[in-house]
Amino acid sequence: MNQQNLSSQFVAKTLFGLEGILAEELKNLRATKIVVLHRAVGFSGDKKLMYEANLKLRTALRILKRVFSFSATNSQELYTKVQEVYWDRFFSAEDTIAVDSSVSSEHFPHSQFVSQRVKDAIVDQFREKTGKRPSVDLENPKFRINIYINKDSCTLSLDSSGASLHKRGYRLQMSEAPLSEVLAAGLILLSGWDGKSTLIDPMCGSGTILIEAALFASKIPPGIFRENFGFMNWKDFDPLVWEEILKTSRESISLFPGKIIGSDISANAIEAAKKNIINAEFDVNLKDGNYITLMKSAFDLLEKTEDAGLIIMNPPYGERIKQDDIISFYKMIGNTLKQKYEGYDAWVLSANLEALKFVGLHPSKKISLMNGQLECKFQKYGIYPGTKKTSTVSLIE
Numbered sequence: 549m550n551q552q553n554l555s556s557q558f559v560a561k562t563l564f565g566l567e568g569i570l571a572e573e574l575k576n577l578r579a580t581k582i583v584v585l586h587r588a589v590g591f592s593g594d595k596k597l598m599y600e601a602n603l604k605l606r607t608a609l610r611i612l613k614r615v616f617s618f619s620a621t622n623s624q625e626l627y628t629k630v631q632e633v634y635w636d637r638f639f640s641a642e643d644t645i646a647v648d649s650s651v652s653s654e655h656f657p658h659s660q661f662v663s664q665r666v667k668d669a670i671v672d673q674f675r676e677k678t679g680k681r682p683s684v685d686l687e688n689p690k691f692r693i694n695i696y697i698n699k700d701s702c703t704l705s706l707d708s709s710g711a712s713l714h715k716r717g718y719r720l721q722m723s724e725a726p727l728s729e730v731l732a733a734g735l736i737l738l739s740g741w742d743g744k745s746t747l748i749d750p751m752c753g754s755g756t757i758l759i760e761a762a763l764f765a766s767k768i769p770p771g772i773f774r775e776n777f778g779f780m781n782w783k784d785f786d787p788l789v790w791e792e793i794l795k796t797s798r799e800s801i802s803l804f805p806g807k808i809i810g811s812d813i814s815a816n817a818i819e820a821a822k823k824n825i826i827n828a829e830f831d832v833n834l835k836d837g838n839y840i841t842l843m844k845s846a847f848d849l850l851e852k853t854e855d856a857g858l859i860i861m862n863p864p865y866g867e868r869i870k871q872d873d874i875i876s877f878y879k880m881i882g883n884t885l886k887q888k889y890e891g892y893d894a895w896v897l898s899a900n901l902e903a904l905k906f907v908g909l910h911p912s913k914k915i916s917l918m919n920g921q922l923e924c925k926f927q928k929y930g931i932y933p934g935t936k937k938t939s940t941v942s943l944i945e
């Protein structure tokens with residue numbers, strides 16, 4: 549069989565709540581044997597698919613290629629099994645490595661110890677064979693190895709992504725509490741936005757939702773700005789296959805037909821968003837092109853320019869705001885939506901579940917997500933003629 553087409557097993561890691569969307573993305577890439585896991589999706593495919601997954605998936609953090617699975621219940625067994633792999637098939641003593649671990653096992657209570665033990669087994673194998681050993685570089689290694697342990701079941705993988713895939717390479721400026729690019733892309737896909745109708749983020753901060761929306765609507769693969777992926781260091785890296793994927797991806801890029809509008813109360817946030825948008829090679833406030841409109845405005849004062857569309861927003865959660873103020877802030881969101889955005893669908897992401905109730909509109913969908921360590925709800929509100937405030941708020945008002 550052609551080496552190129554050999555099928556391998558992979559795991560794409562993601563954030564909690566995005567597994568289903570990631571499985572859909574993998575289906576569209578024609579991956580096979582797709583299995584939804586916890587914060588991950590398993591799949592099968594060939595080398596080309598692995599390259600495409602790294603370049604094109606919007607909601608994946610890493611693509612891990614399975615090398616070897618085994619069972620172990622103690623550190624000596626783990627060490628011996630890791631040494632059953634001929635590691636010089638993948639890299640040499642001159643390379644740098646790092647071992648990441650993800651462990652859920654009573655046999656191995658400390659994941660850092662697992663990483664250490666796997667690293668020892670690998671470097672000792674090189675030292676015994678050649679007298680030299682790969683050195684460890686935790687920040688920027690040439691090869692990342694991943695060990696996943698669930699109870700006594702262990703899987704060693706090679707990380708084909710290298711740096712996490714949320715590092716798209718377009719974000720230069722951060723504003724207050726920026727979203728992960730992977731989460732922002734997840735919000736857009738979960739909202740079901742068609743990429744054509746008007747999309748507004750009225751609390752856009754550094755512009756992550758706007759940029760991920762523009763990438764999606766223009767069919768631009770999110771990895772297009774990156775120069776490096778882990779697989780480029782692999783011995784079997786095929787630059788011709790990679791170049792072909794880049795070429796066909798570039799050919800399918802199109803101007804997005806709709807409008808993407810961002811606004812924020814903070815001038816610094818708008819400045820950061822502008823720099824990031826330009827760095828992602830979109831124009832700001834220009835007519836007749838791939839443009840994103842930016843405005844500095846408080847949400848309740850924002851001038852409404854379109855009759856219908858989709859709003860996605862990630863308001864402050866209130867860590868730095870007094871309780872009374874955060875309640876009136878979320879009431880303002882609900883009132884503004886109801887008074888000015890009839891005909892729109894609005895999605896709000898927040899970790900402040902108490903404050904969310906004060907939006908005062910009935911959510912037609914609620915999705916649980918994690919934003920970093922914070923448990924969040926992503927809620928949809930349809931703003932139709934006669935949309936009612938819910939009783940929670942009228943009782944409190």
Ligand SMILES: C[S@@+](CC[C@H](N)C(=O)[O-])C[C@H]1O[C@@H](n2cnc3c(N)ncnc32)[C@H](O)[C@@H]1O
Nearest residue numbers: 726727751752753754756812813814846847864
């Ligand atoms: C959690 S941050 C959004 C981060 C953004 N999603 C990103 O990825 O950078 C919330 C944003 O809401 C903005 N904001 C706060 N009050 C506002 C208001 N009344 N109107 C519009 N924007 C507001 C803040 O300036 C801040 O940029």
